Structure formats: structure tokens, C-alpha cells
Amino acid sequence: MNAAIPPNPKHQAVMIVDDYPELLLTVARMLHKSGYSNVLQATNALDCIHLAQTNVIDTILLDISMPGMSGMEACRILRSSAINKRAHIIACTANTNMRHQDAFFEAGFNDLLLKPFGYKELMDKLTAAPNNPRLFIRPFCTSVIVSV
Numbered sequence: 001m002n003a004a005i006p007p008n009p010k011h012q013a014v015m016i017v018d019d020y021p022e023l024l025l026t027v028a029r030m031l032h033k034s035g036y037s038n039v040l041q042a043t044n045a046l047d048c049i050h051l052a053q054t055n056v057i058d059t060i061l062l063d064i065s066m067p068g069m070s071g072m073e074a075c076r077i078l079r080s081s082a083i084n085k086r087a088h089i090i091a092c093t094a095n096t097n098m099r100h101q102d103a104f105f106e107a108g109f110n111d112l113l114l115k116p117f118g119y120k121e122l123m124d125k126l127t128a129a130p131n132n133p134r135l136f137i138r139p140f141c142t143s144v145i146v147s148v
Helices: 021-033 045-054 071-080 098-107 119-131
Strands: 013-017 038-042 059-063 088-093 111-114
Touching (some): 038 045, 071 088, 071 098, 111 119
Parallel strands (some): 059 088
């Protein structure tokens, strides 16, 4: 039986997207502590999309509930983009109502991380992502609806 090879954090680009600066800082510190040197941060979905258009990102930790554009809408847009279409996108949410779980996967998310989460939960998700590029993914919608 082959054991999964843990990713080398130095070669992984991770983007954290959340509208709470304290959470961004805390997660960035966790990532740096674990050896991740390429950590991008965005405080809203539009900044996330902009950064994703100019950077190749391996994993995106994307908050679902943000002012303006939601993480669900952002994920659909990211999935339609050529540069980061294959990024591992993890939905981060405090909503424990699992009946909405299908909607996350239909939007294009690969995995789900419930808030509040700790160091171990975060590292488990990040370690699983590169070894299972389509972990938990279900078919996602390729059409994008942007409301103005």
C-alpha cells in the first residue's frame, strides 16, 4: 500500500480569502509556521479573483459568506478561469447545516472546512489537497452569472 506523500509546502501557493482580518492573520501564521512561503491573502471575492488571474494557486481557502460577492459566486468564476481551473478550492464556512453541502460541490468546491477550525484540521485539508486533486469534487456548473 502506497502512503500519500505529504506536499512540500515550499512549492505550494495558498490563497486565504476571508473578510475578517484577524482570521487572515491567524491562518497565514499557521501556514508560515508549517513552511508555506507563498501565501496570498484577499479580504473579498473580487480581490481573490484578481489575484487568481495573475498568480497560479494550488489551494484556495475561500470564505462563503462575505460582503458583496459570495464565495459561491467567486468559486464559479474561478472554475471558469483557465489559469486556476484546477486549483483545489476549499469552502470555509461556519454554517453547519449540511443540507447545503451539495451546493458547495455544485459550485465547484473540492472540500469543506468548518469554522472554527484548528491547526490540525487546516493541515489535514492542505495535505489531502495535492494528493487528491479531485477530492470530493462533484460536477460543477460551468456557466457564470454575475449580478451587477
